[in-house]
């Protein structure tokens with residue numbers, strides 16, 4: 056068993072762990088740090104797939120460029136020249152309603168004007184100005200129906216299918232949109248709160264920001280963790296195939312971290328793992344109070360990448376999402392080669408359909424051939440696809456998307472209590488205070504800042520995210 060001593064150990068070389076490492080390197084290069092990664096590559100849930108001239112994604116397809124921490128990370132990774140952007144202002148999304156694709160404009164004013172719901176349903180949205188905040192821990196569906204009326208449920212369903220692959224009858228509004236819930240509490244109405252925020256921005260210096268852009272890289276999202284990891288010295292600052300098996304606080308206030316081959320002592324321990332892996336590790340620590348729940352649910356999805364010749368006619372945009380009430384096979388599909396041209400060979404286009412999610416895990420039991428055939432049959436009822444796909448690949452990521460459901464706020468309180476009560480313990484990662492890339496980089500920056508003792512701030516005001524990915 057080899058032993059080492061470093062200032063900081065980071066468990067996990069996904070985007071969260073790599074971000075903590077690179078922020079620390081930038082601000083305090085003299086700190087000794089070590090990233091321990093269970094697998095043989097960086098990136099965790101982020102991985103790109105290149106085959107026959109198509110470029111698809113196992114996990115994340117992109118992130119919005121409206122997050123300062125993610126932009127800082129791009130600069131640290133030296134990737135600004137490799138970025139590809141699909142501006143939200145130029146693109147549209149579609150929602151499947153009544154068996155047809157309906158265009159959703161990007162700007163709030165145009166959404167209100169669009170004939171997506173009848174006039175009475177639009178007027179009901181204004182009911183938000185008078186509705187009292189719902190007490191307790193309402194689900195997204197209960198909360199949306201209460202504040203804005205049930206006509207908006209299919210749209211809420213589409214949003215949370217597109218982000219969490221989740222079920223709005225189980226996701227909790229306080230967990231998935233704490234910022235919006237904060238507006239409701241503070242101003243008595245979400246609309247009033249947003250208008251006041253907007254007025255404040257108008258009064259402030261400079262113009263209001265433009266709509267952000269969906270961002271990826273010429274060689275796909277996998278490029279980001281790869282470039283971040285390249286900045287760390289292999290076998291000195293980064294160990295692959297080194298899963299953390301156990302952690303424990305030592306009597307002198309340091310932490311001891313065990314892998315199958317190493318025992319490492321560190322002053323700061325960062326668990327940058329998906330929520331369930333962190334819960335499993337902390338559960339073994341005698342000094343840590345047991346969590347209110349042993350694990351949180353996860354939603355698995357498969358990506359069915361389909362290539363078509365240019366006889367296929369697909370409307371311009373990001374893609375579409377299908378609310379559950381439509382009873383479709385696929386949750387939706389990304390029009391990937393519209394978003395990022397160059398993801399398909401010349402004269403071809405790439406669609407990436409998503410299947411499974413919180414409501415339909417059974418569909419992931421189907422074999423690849425069946426999945427491809429059922430997705431193609433589903434898509435061609437919505438899109439003009441006269442020929443069978445000329446390319447098909449099923450990508451089944453191992454990672455599930457954490458679902459922030461019943462009991463999640465209590466779990467966060469427990470986590471804050473443990474991190475506050477055990478010096479040197481820091482937690483960020485997939486499912487802790489969000490699930491998107493920008494959530495991960497923000498939390499990683501907070502952990503790095505806490506380690507550098509510039510701030511220990513955890514209780515910052517919950518952000519109102521203008522657009523979800």
Ligand SMILES: Cc1cc2nc3c(=O)[nH]c(=O)nc-3n(C[C@H](O)[C@H](O)[C@H](O)COP(=O)(O)OP(=O)(O)OC[C@H]3O[C@@H](n4cnc5c(N)ncnc54)[C@H](O)[C@@H]3O)c2cc1C
Nearest residue numbers: 067069070071093099100114115116298299484485491492
């Ligand atoms: C299918 C899918 C689609 C997504 N799409 C988007 C999107 O379009 N936009 C967006 O913003 N976000 C998206 N996300 C979310 C995004 O991918 C995550 O926010 C992000 O990748 C999480 O990074 P992480 O480092 O926290 O966790 P992970 O990526 O899960 O990394 C954790 C790392 O820890 C390692 N590990 C686990 N256990 C141990 C251990 N005991 N010891 C050491 N190492 C360990 C794992 O091998 C892994 O490398 C998607 C996620 C999925 C699954």
